[in-house]
Amino acid sequence: MRAAGAFQRGSVRIFICEDNAMIALMLEDLIEDFGHEPCGIADSFDTGLDGCRAAGADLALVDLDLLDGPTGLKLVEALAEEGVPSIIVSGQVDLIRQAHRAASVVRKPVVDTELRAAIERVGAGRRGA
Template structure:
């Protein structure tokens, strides 16, 4: 069974591109959420990985979404944002940040890393991923 991934991104074309790349490479995308309420609608399902932007349709809710998904729902969380400095030292329970824009190879490498890290915290991060811990 392939990993289940939630994309939390309010730029629809960016989200669709990420979904296409992930699905073409065997991952199961649960859906796309554009805000906090939308993301929480997916919590009844098992989320292996959430790719979360910071600034969403309802404002700077990405850090809150990431923290909740990681700590309350046991999802691996990787932030995907054009503004990584906004996260400072990171968000408790989350893995790291991937800077947008990104390409297919980098997105897939970051996804593989985040899923491995979820199982083994000694997993080595690719250069494109800034780890919080």
């Protein structure tokens, strides 16, 4: 499996689904700082799903609220169907009422050590799988 292989190499291709450009760029920087590879930014359900596919992402960071509305959870679900794990990065995690298939949840404002730990955990889970 593509994703598992990437996690084994140590550097992960991470796609960002976030509609605030400034926050997206910060996440891109943090991903680089952690030694991983940002592979694209999208701001809606459609562009997020297409972007992840086109970039061959190993992992996606997904905000709950995107440009086309509260479509983040739906995107997490669609990505899970394709075997791409995701981490929810949101200021509205209290709104998650239903079960979801995100590998992890990180609150905004983002604490970089938390995000890093979440990415490593997803990686560890993959290597174990």
